[in-house]
């Protein structure tokens with residue numbers, strides 16, 4: 249195999265694109281990343297204004313083991329680029345009936361909280377987490393790090409045998425009910441599904457492994473926020489020889505393997521191979537000629553998209569106690585919330601939402617005497633988010649925060665910016681303004697997600713959250729590894745020896 253002298257253009261600089269670029273540059277390729285926006289990182293963009301610095305998208309640093317594995321491949325460690333702080337509490341939940349729960353690194357504390365709600369639930373929590381840990385081990389090895397892109401590999405006997413005890417097909421709701429009766433305990437075990445863009449009813453129980461992620465592996469804060477991680481990976485890429493061009497929106501990808509042209513208006517970048525980390529639907533429908541598309545418009549129309557979001561980035565005078573770095577506010581009727589997002593396509597009228605307050609941990613994200621926070625409300629993708637609707641929703645959410653957490657932000661907002669369905673569509677070329685891409689429903693898991701290799705045109709590859717393993721920063725880092733493996737496999741196969749090599 250020889251990647252030396254092979255030129256690769258990566259379209260889009262989300263974690264999937266940055267990761268693929270590192271792996272391929274490390275293998276000897278000449279890699280250029282072309283990014284539409286003014287900065288690298290994709291959904292993990294940063295907003296800086298008036299002394300405030302916001303992570304605009306991801307804010308939970310989960311699965312530290314995945315980042316160690318990623319940097320380890322290049323004989324580095326995350327701490328070569330950023331330090332981590334283990335958060336305590338991991339997160340705080342305000343239930344809208346007045347209850348408040350902290351999930352902490354201290355498991356004795358968590359057991360006691362569960363026991364208070366339901367006698368025996370402390371032991372049930374231990375049991376649940378033991379299984380989640382086992383599932384995490386098997387799931388990561390068999391389904392996440394191993395890219396089983398053919399259905400028959402995914403369900404092969406060996407895998408099923410190895411995955412014994414891993415309930416793949418039932419819903420998360422059914423799984424959690426076997427352990428806990430109390431609705432609030434069920435909610436605590438299920439909230440992680442919002443990271444996957446799913447609901448307890450449409451997400452397979454396989455994802456109970458997420459509880460191992462948040463209870464056992466812990467929730468950390470990287471120095472500089474998630475933007476600091478983007479900087480770290482981009483720096484690693486530079487060390488490996490990756491070239492980055494921002495403000496460079498790709499408008500078409502023409503040509504073929506060994507002779508692609510990546511167009512950006514009048515600018516053209518030649519490439520032997522192309523990897524797209526831009527949203528899959530956008531790449532296929534807007535950048536490729538019809539004969540190079542794998543899926544038709546009906547395919548993209550009929551997918552289940554993860555929610556979009558209504559986001560308020562707020563710089564606020566004074567402190568915001570008792571909000572924690574990660575705070576969730578959950579309604580008692582949470583089924584209705586999911587029903588409105590996934591079935592009705594509506595703005596939830598009693599939403600579950602998330603407040604992120606990095607100024608609780610990091611002095612550099614707000615001027616002295618101010619707090620930095622954002623409010624993230626998952627809403628249905630494709631909604632009309634005109635000014636009147638936004639104003640109505642903003643008022644409702646700020647009133648809800650005041651009522652349910654006791655923190656009234658309304659008279660002390662020094663900086664504010666909104667980001668919702670239209671901005672997701674405009675800034676990231678996102679189909680229906682989905683915040684996260686394709687939801688992890690059973691039909692959109694594993695080999696049922698669109699592939700890393702194009703089946704319509706040799707030499708074109710895909711990476712990022714639409715592909716396997718899926719949504720989330722750690723998953724997109726791994727998808728970069730899978731995509732690079734697919735490229736290297738193809739270059740390596742004698743019968744597929746590429747024409748220019």
Ligand SMILES: Cc1cc2nc3c(=O)[nH]c(=O)nc-3n(C[C@H](O)[C@H](O)[C@H](O)COP(=O)(O)OP(=O)(O)OC[C@H]3O[C@@H](n4cnc5c(N)ncnc54)[C@H](O)[C@@H]3O)c2cc1C
Pocket residue numbers: 259260261262263264265282283284285289290291292304305306307308309310443496497498499525526527530557624675676677683684711712713714718719720721722724
């Ligand atoms: C609000 C929010 C909160 C989240 N919270 C978390 C969290 O706490 N923890 C977590 O792990 N994950 C979280 N996620 C999910 C995570 O951020 C994403 O799954 C991941 O970052 C997506 O990476 P990606 O590789 O798919 O690329 P993306 O980040 O989607 O980047 C794709 C890039 O392609 C660019 N692009 C698009 N079209 C073109 C074009 N034509 N030419 C050039 N460039 C183009 C876009 O500008 C973008 O930069 C969150 C996401 C959002 C939106």
